[in-house]
Amino acid sequence: AQSVTQLGSHVSVSEGALVLLRCNYSSSVPPYLFWYVQYPNQGLQLLLKYTSAATLVKGINGFEAEFKKSETSFHLTKPSAHMSDAAEYFCAVSANKAAGNKLTFGGGTRVLVKP
Amino acid sequence: KAGVTQTPRYLIKTRGQQVTLSCSPISGHRSVSWYQQTPGQGLQFLFEYFSETQRNKGNFPGRFSGRQFSNSRSEMNVSTLELGDSALYLCASSKMGLAGGHEQFFGPGTRLTVL
Secondary structure (H helix, E strand, C coil): CCEEEEECCEEEEECCCCEEEEEEEECCCCCEEEEEEECCCCCEEEEEEECCCCCEEECHHHCEEEEECCCCEEEEEECCCCHHHCEEEEEEEECCHHHCCCCEECCCEEEEEEC | CCCCEEECCEEEECCCCCEEEEEECCCCCCEEEEEEEECCCEEEEEEEEECCEEEEECCCCCCEEEEECCCCCEEEEECCCCHHHCEEEEEEEECCCCCCCCCCEECCCEEEEEC
């Protein structure tokens, strides 16, 4: 069975500071990994995904994530936070084609950006 | 290209009633998945449909059901509503292939409140 753990349900950063959101997964097979963002009263928007190509994945809005198999991690970073980054972020895993498109999500991390 | 649409956006029902939610996927997408989002349980997978067939099912009681039509539109139904069914129900559509890891595009969700 797959599972995803996001460390920290809330993160507060200053505008211009580094954003680091942690995600660890467990999967019995090489996974597909995703980061989604959710703004208030909206659905989820894909930031980036890892599908066994490059281990450093660049996404939209200046975000990137690094897949580390030895650490079973897929942490999300952004060098400089912007006020518009205030949202909830979800890490998700999809195991393999047998699982279809089923995503297993972490608990989410809500990001607050201070001016 | 139009995104995933969900109707209605908001719904208020009373315990014991039933409800039907609708989802129209992005044109050309044949896979539709449903997720339930609550503050306590987070994002949980309900089921996935592809070519009018349920491909995958989450761990929900039989009161939760769904179907997909030949035009890929999908509905989910919840019978005998309970207070705990109050949630944001998200629909996601995806292209389908032999491998997994396809990006899922989420709709804005239907906010169901059970009184």
